[in-house]
Amino acid sequence: MARSIAARLVLTVPVLLLVSLLVFSLLLLIPGDPALVILGPDASPVEVRRLSRELGTDRPIVVQYAAWLGRALAGDLGRSPRTGQPVVAAVGERLPPTVELAVLGMVLAIAGGGALGLAAGWRPGSLIDRATAWLATLGIAIPTFLLAILLILGLSLRAGLLPPSGYVPWRESVAGNLRAMVLPAMTVAATMAAVIARVVRSSVLETRGELYVVTARAKGLSEAAIYLRHVLRNALVPILAVTGLQVGRLMGGMVITETMFAIPGIGRLAVDSVLARDFLTVQGVVLVMALWVLLANLLVDALNLVVDPRITRV
Amino acid sequence: MSITRALAALAAFATLLTAIPLDALAQTRGGTLRVGQARSPVSLDPALGISLHEFHVLYSIYDGLVGYDESLALKPALAESWQRTDPRTYVFKLRRGVKFHDGTDFDAAAVKWNVERILDPATKARVRDLDVVEAVEAVDSHTVRFRLKSPTGLLPTFLAERGGLMVSPAASKRLGPDLGRNPVGTGPYRFVEWMADDHITLERFDQYWDKGLPHLDKVIYRIIPDESVLVTNLRGGQIDYVADVPPKDLGTLRREGALTVEQRPGLGFYWINLNSGIAPFNNKAIRQAMAYAVDRPAMLKSLYFGAGTAATGPLAPPVWAFDPALKGYPRDVTKAKQKLAEGGMPNGFTFKMLVGSTPMYRTNATAVQAQLAEAGITAELEITETVKVLQQVVARTYQASSTIWIGLNADPDFVLYPLYAGQGLFNKDRYKNPKVDELLDRARSLDKQDERRKLYQEAVATIVDDAADLWLYYPDVTAAMSKKVRGVSLSADGRVRLRGAWLEK
Numbered sequence: 001m002a003r004s005i006a007a008r009l010v011l012t013v014p015v016l017l018l019v020s021l022l023v024f025s026l027l028l029l030i031p032g033d034p035a036l037v038i039l040g041p042d043a044s045p046v047e048v049r050r051l052s053r054e055l056g057t058d059r060p061i062v063v064q065y066a067a068w069l070g071r072a073l074a075g076d077l078g079r080s081p082r083t084g085q086p087v088v089a090a091v092g093e094r095l096p097p098t099v100e101l102a103v104l105g106m107v108l109a110i111a112g113g114g115a116l117g118l119a120a121g122w123r124p125g126s127l128i129d130r131a132t133a134w135l136a137t138l139g140i141a142i143p144t145f146l147l148a149i150l151l152i153l154g155l156s157l158r159a160g161l162l163p164p165s166g167y168v169p170w171r172e173s174v175a176g177n178l179r180a181m182v183l184p185a186m187t188v189a190a191t192m193a194a195v196i197a198r199v200v201r202s203s204v205l206e207t208r209g210e211l212y213v214v215t216a217r218a219k220g221l222s223e224a225a226i227y228l229r230h231v232l233r234n235a236l237v238p239i240l241a242v243t244g245l246q247v248g249r250l251m252g253g254m255v256i257t258e259t260m261f262a263i264p265g266i267g268r269l270a271v272d273s274v275l276a277r278d279f280l281t282v283q284g285v286v287l288v289m290a291l292w293v294l295l296a297n298l299l300v301d302a303l304n305l306v307v308d309p310r311i312t313r314v
Numbered sequence: 315m316s317i318t319r320a321l322a323a324l325a326a327f328a329t330l331l332t333a334i335p336l337d338a339l340a341q342t343r344g345g346t347l348r349v350g351q352a353r354s355p356v357s358l359d360p361a362l363g364i365s366l367h368e369f370h371v372l373y374s375i376y377d378g379l380v381g382y383d384e385s386l387a388l389k390p391a392l393a394e395s396w397q398r399t400d401p402r403t404y405v406f407k408l409r410r411g412v413k414f415h416d417g418t419d420f421d422a423a424a425v426k427w428n429v430e431r432i433l434d435p436a437t438k439a440r441v442r443d444l445d446v447v448e449a450v451e452a453v454d455s456h457t458v459r460f461r462l463k464s465p466t467g468l469l470p471t472f473l474a475e476r477g478g479l480m481v482s483p484a485a486s487k488r489l490g491p492d493l494g495r496n497p498v499g500t501g502p503y504r505f506v507e508w509m510a511d512d513h514i515t516l517e518r519f520d521q522y523w524d525k526g527l528p529h530l531d532k533v534i535y536r537i538i539p540d541e542s543v544l545v546t547n548l549r550g551g552q553i554d555y556v557a558d559v560p561p562k563d564l565g566t567l568r569r570e571g572a573l574t575v576e577q578r579p580g581l582g583f584y585w586i587n588l589n590s591g592i593a594p595f596n597n598k599a600i601r602q603a604m605a606y607a608v609d610r611p612a613m614l615k616s617l618y619f620g621a622g623t624a625a626t627g628p629l630a631p632p633v634w635a636f637d638p639a640l641k642g643y644p645r646d647v648t649k650a651k652q653k654l655a656e657g658g659m660p661n662g663f664t665f666k667m668l669v670g671s672t673p674m675y676r677t678n679a680t681a682v683q684a685q686l687a688e689a690g691i692t693a694e695l696e697i698t699e700t701v702k703v704l705q706q707v708v709a710r711t712y713q714a715s716s717t718i719w720i721g722l723n724a725d726p727d728f729v730l731y732p733l734y735a736g737q738g739l740f741n742k743d744r745y746k747n748p749k750v751d752e753l754l755d756r757a758r759s760l761d762k763q764d765e766r767r768k769l770y771q772e773a774v775a776t777i778v779d780d781a782a783d784l785w786l787y788y789p790d791v792t793a794a795m796s797k798k799v800r801g802v803s804l805s806a807d808g809r810v811r812l813r814g815a816w817l818e819k
Contacts, residue, residue: 031699031701031702031705032699032701032702032704032705033705036701036704036705036708037701037704039440050435051438054438079491082356083356083357083494083495084357084359084362084491084492084493084494084495085492085494085495090510093509093510094510094511145540148543149542149543152543152546153546156546156550157546157549157550160550163550163552164543164546164547164550164552165538165540165543165546165547165552166512166536166538166547166552167509167512169509259539259540260540260543261543262511262512262536262537262538262539262540262543263512264509264510264511264512264537265511268511268539269510269511275699275700275701277701
């Protein structure tokens with residue numbers, strides 16, 4: 001098991017390389033000369049050319065990529081021509097809020113979606129099953145920005161329970177941090193919880209009909225024992241797979257959630273940088289996001305090995 | 315003493331009384347002011363940023379050599395006085411006893427170093443006003459002489475803008491490119507921390523040269539990118555002050571009455587930029603047809619909730635050369651059709667309008683499109699990213715684009731020269747009129763406001779007659795704040811100045 005995880009870890013390196021190459025070529029397709037964007041509409045063509053030369057954007061793409069890669073391997077992702085800040089620092093300071101939001105959102109989604117799915121799957125056709133179906137449809141259908149605004153208006157402005165937006169770092173106040181994170185985490189979790197609820201429900205339903213469950217019941221095991229030991233464990237495999245896939249989607253939804261709740265995270269940095277043609281920063285952000293998705297999927301695979309020992313043999 | 319004279323004296327006395335700001339009598343020290351804004355500064359190095367909203371923070375950290383009063387007239391700041399000794403020479407006397415936040419002294423050497431830093435290509439400064447400076451000399455420890463490449467009366471104004479905001483030379487040498495994240499100036503507040511995309515914290519600078527100021531202990535700028543969430547935070551009391559309130563919210567906030575709402579005419583305008591360098595807009599009659607086809611007051615009322623003034627030309631009311639007698643182009647579809655015939659296109663024409671991703675650009679473009687259609691002109695909208703628009707505008711391959719002009723200050727040169735002079739930075743290969751060129755050049759070299767006003771009004775009359783662009787409306791400058799916020803100055807330039815701000819207990 002350890003060996004297969006190690007092999008996967010080694011594989012992340014070429015994947016990251018490929019991602020960086022892909023991002024580099026994609027950025028070329030976006031119209032808009034970075035030098036022009038930085039200097040603004042009143043720049044003279046001479047200045048634009050001078051800045052292009054300084055940025056290296058006037059050189060062939062292969063040369064640009066090689067130069068970037070050489071420095072990146074030494075741990076230097078460059079300095080943003082827009083803000084003058086080193087890319088590593090820019091990404092580093094925005095990473096904690098995003099990671100925290102992603103983790104809290106995932107925990108909330110798994111707990112909420114999982115519980116609803118289990119309940120619905122256990123008693124198909126019951127009131128709770130139908131309610132779950134409704135909630136799941138709503139969760140998948142509602143746009144993130146709308147949900148965010150509704151949560152802010154309802155729970156913050158009307159009820160006054162939580163702050164409407166903002167971020168409080170851990171070191172300042174743990175309670176403040178969590179209070180500020182409740183609404184954004186709920187927003188991030190909504191879609192994911194809905195998908196998980198649906199998958200858990202169908203997975204449980206399917207497993208319930210398996211012959212080994214019938215056997216367990218025939219042996220006289222209590223319903224609770226059947227559910228926990230047989231149904232749940234076997235239903236976990238597809239649930240884990242879906243959760244792994246959702247991690248990538250989560251990062252996408254993060255951009256809007258961060259904007260709505262004024263959280264200084266990596267999603268906003270990504271959008272701002274793309275709009276300003278700050279390619280060095282975009283490259284840095286994408287690498288970190290890719291690494292995050294890879295690691296998350298690796299973790300899911302590792303958990304699968306624990307849950308389902310049969311996988312090792314494949 | 316006759317009764318009339320007594321009355322006149324009484325009236326004079328009454329004016330004097332009202333001239334004393336009541337706020338000045340009851341200021342209290344201390345407290346934290348939380349300012350909310352939608353966009354984060356990109357850099358707090360005054361030479362590097364380009365956006366208007368950065369001034370909200372810059373003005374707290376830095377002082378200019380020259381400052382503005384409430385009506386945007388120039389007033390002394392770090393320079394106590396200045397004199398134009400000949401058309402190409404200015405001498406500035408500096409204030410004594412001014413310290414930078416890092417404890418170093420502000421003197422003539424610092425001014426020389428600052429100006430040379432901006433002129434040095436290695437700084438990559440976006441500020442270009444000071445290109446007119448040939449050399450700066452420190453005459454003595456507190457006197458600076460500027461030699462200019464060409465005669466201009468605008469140097470003091472240039473030094474009230476970004477180029478005049480004084481950075482600590484010691485700090486800049488120490489920090490290099492990191493200065494933008496660790497600004498050091500002479501301003502009323504000193505930099506404490508900047509959490510990217512979240513907040514910037516400043517604290518009172520105890521050795522500020524203007525004794526008694528500032529009143530606040532701390533200022534926090536919070537970045538809240540979504541406008542509705544920003545306003546929600548203000549209503550909920552999480553922040554105390556917001557500039558640039560969305561016009562749709564102004565009415566509601568006023569009705570609710572829990573906050574103070576400020577609103578005054580601004581310097582900029584929403585407009586359709588016409589490329590008069592190429593067809594069809596190289597034809598004056600065609601441009602005039604466009605001008606007659608658009609209903610500006612209706613657009614202002616329905617699209618911008620009336621928070622502004624319908625435009626008559628390129629100068630907004632707070633610009634001192636604004637001519638209230640100027641009529642502009644009231645909507646007249648019949649006249650528009652006549653002008654089309656006169657321009658050789660009696661059946662109308664089709665053109666492409668670039669629209670950036672800002673929602674207001676799109677709203678304006680759609681309304682203009684519908685109104686032009688009534689006169690037989692077809693506008694095809696190309697809605698795309700702002701950067702892409704910029705590229706085509708710079709390359710002059712565009713026909714028209716829906717955008718905003720943000721007025722920097724109340725000097726008409728800052729609008730007219732870049733947009734309508736043959737050599738203007740935003741105008742090259744676009745609008746050309748030798749008469750306008752001559753008027754603008756002459757006005758630029760003078761420094762008496764009355765003489766300049768006449769020249770500018772004549773230039774504007776010509777530019778408007780040429781219908782050089784489609785000016786739509788001048789949006790108001792707005793702010794909303796908690797009732798306890800006092801002394802924040804919001805001028806027509808839309809910049810927030812916290813020097814004299816205080817909080818009522």
